[in-house]
Amino acid sequence: xxxxxxxxxxxxxxxxxxxxxxxxxxxxxxxxxxxxxxxxxxxxxxxxxxxxxxxxxxxxxxxxxxxxxxxxxxxxxxxxxxxxxxxxxxxxxxxxxxxxxxxxxxxxxxxxxxxxxxxxxxxxxxxxxxxxxxxxxxxxxxxxxxxxxxxxxxxxxxxxxxxxxxxxxxxxxxxxxxxxxxxxxxxxxxxxxxxxxxxxxxxxxxxxxxxxxxxx
Amino acid sequence: xxxxxxxxxxxxxxxxxxxxxxxxxxxxxxxxxxxxxxxxxxxxxxxxxxxxxxxxxxxxxxxxxxxxxxxxxxxxxxxxxxxxxxxxxxxxxxxxxxxxxxxxxxxxxxxx
Numbered sequence: 001x002x003x004x005x006x007x008x009x010x011x012x013x014x015x016x017x018x019x020x021x022x023x024x025x026x027x028x029x030x031x032x033x034x035x036x037x038x039x040x041x042x043x044x045x046x047x048x049x050x051x052x053x054x055x056x057x058x059x060x061x062x063x064x065x066x067x068x069x070x071x072x073x074x075x076x077x078x079x080x081x082x083x084x085x086x087x088x089x090x091x092x093x094x095x096x097x098x099x100x101x102x103x104x105x106x107x108x109x110x111x112x113x114x115x116x117x118x119x120x121x122x123x124x125x126x127x128x129x130x131x132x133x134x135x136x137x138x139x140x141x142x143x144x145x146x147x148x149x150x151x152x153x154x155x156x157x158x159x160x161x162x163x164x165x166x167x168x169x170x171x172x173x174x175x176x177x178x179x180x181x182x183x184x185x186x187x188x189x190x191x192x193x194x195x196x197x198x199x200x201x202x203x204x205x206x207x208x209x210x211x212x213x214x215x216x
Numbered sequence: 217x218x219x220x221x222x223x224x225x226x227x228x229x230x231x232x233x234x235x236x237x238x239x240x241x242x243x244x245x246x247x248x249x250x251x252x253x254x255x256x257x258x259x260x261x262x263x264x265x266x267x268x269x270x271x272x273x274x275x276x277x278x279x280x281x282x283x284x285x286x287x288x289x290x291x292x293x294x295x296x297x298x299x300x301x302x303x304x305x306x307x308x309x310x311x312x313x314x315x316x317x318x319x320x321x322x323x324x325x326x327x328x
């Protein structure tokens with residue numbers, strides 16, 4: 001009798017343990033905060049990105065996000081057929097290198113550091129005035145190679161004057177020296193840039209307003 | 217450094233001034249400022265007293281046994297108009313955070 005009741009007690013403890021664990025796990029599952037969606041599709045064939053931007057997102061490309069501040073706000077990457085480094089990246093960067101507030105001056109500064117860490121010293125093959133989102137912009141085309149690493153790159157950069165600041169859109173394609181560049185990837189980049197819209201004011205635009213109010 | 221240079225017009229609008237401090241000599245700082253188009257002053261502080269005062273220089277010896285040099289760590293310090301330290305942060309400067317603080321201080325100063 002004593003043995004039976006000991007078994008029942010032991011079983012009871014196990015049942016209670018599993019029930020409690022189940023309850024706790026169930027609680028965890030329901031209590032976990034829902035992750036906000038980074039990109040929400042619209043009926044216009046574009047996406048809203050974190051309620052900040054709207055643009056045409058490239059299909060089949062990986063999203064790159066800068067989690068700790070630094071070189072870019074958001075971007076996309078695609079690994080392409082061919083030997084390393086066959087890939088294309090493009091991004092929106094709200095703080096392009098340099099500090100000049102005018103487009104020509106900023107472009108001169110920007111060119112001194114572009115792809116600096118890659119060992120490639122890209123040359124500007126074309127430089128033209130244009131408009132992006134209806135704003136004054138400068139398009140820079142770069143090409144360069146690193147004969148030691150046997151790599152080459154081709155890039156297109158838009159520097160855009162937005163209020164008191166300059167923002168940028170950058171696309172770079174990497175290939176081995178004997179590889180062929182793929183123009184289609186640059187067309188996808190163009191779609192991204194030409195469809196790009198700001199959904200809310202930037203930190204700097206809000207700050208400008210606050211300063212104007214303060215100076216009243 | 218170039219991020220501070222980009223924001224100089226905002227620092228000025230908020231009645232703040234930027235000062236860079238390094239242990240390098242004056243000539244090196246001159247070349248550094250030229251290479252990065254810096255429009256704000258850089259202070260040359262080879263004896264490190266400023267770095268010690270603001271906690272950017274550790275108490276180790278100047279030349280360490282592993283061959284490295286005890287240099288200033290990256291530190292941002294905001295000092296208000298009364299000389300009171302209002303902000304300290306190590307690592308890369310967070311300009312949005314700094315500008316938000318300066319806006320707050322300017323509002324405080326103007327009593328708004």
